[in-house]
Amino acid sequence: MELKAKDKIIVAILVVLAVAVFVGGRIHDTRTSFETEKWVNYEGNSRQLMLQDLVDRTRFVGMTREEVKTDLGEADEETDAFLIYYAGIPQGLFGTKPDADPEYLVIEFTDEEKKDLVTASGVMTADVLPKDSTFRIKGDATDSTVLKPAE
Structure with a gap:
């Protein structure tokens, strides 16, 4: 039994909708609203x-060191110039990449006039972290050269 052209179009539309629902669900599963308690007491990724x-x-930008720590807890690494928080391995459509x-x-941070205010923030990988960070990749980029907090 062969499908008519109209039936083929309906089947194609249903397949596209099923794929869209699946992909949309996966994208939704890879995002969670930020909560201080969950950030501070993180597990795994x-x-x-x-x-x-x-x-x-x-x-x-413009927040004080204490305001940042109120929102994010103690940093995994802290110096006068920066706070670093381990954020985990990026997520892909089907889990961790x-x-x-x-x-x-x-x-x-900057220490102009003793204000200790945030001047910049960003998400970075270990090879572009500040030079004095202990998390920075030293030498060749291998798993053993990337330092991360104990889980």
Whole structure:
């Protein structure tokens, strides 16, 4: 039994809708709203799920160090110039990207007139972190050269 042209169009539309629903569901599953408690008490790669929401909704520039710590908790690494938070491995459509490098949320400060205010923030991989960061990749980029907080 062969399908008529009209039936083929209907089947094609149903297939496209099914794929769209699946992809939309996967994208939704890879994002979670930022919550301070979940960020501070993260497990595994849970920070990565909140990272985009955090970056989209938070303007760090102009905040004080204490304001940042109130929102994000203690940093995984802290100097006078920056706070670094381990953010996890980037997510793809079907879970964690297998070849992706870990990402870090970096908050940079200035000490002009003792204000200690955030001047910049961004998500970085270990090869572009500040030079004095212990998380920065030293030498060749291999799994053993990337330092990350104990989980």
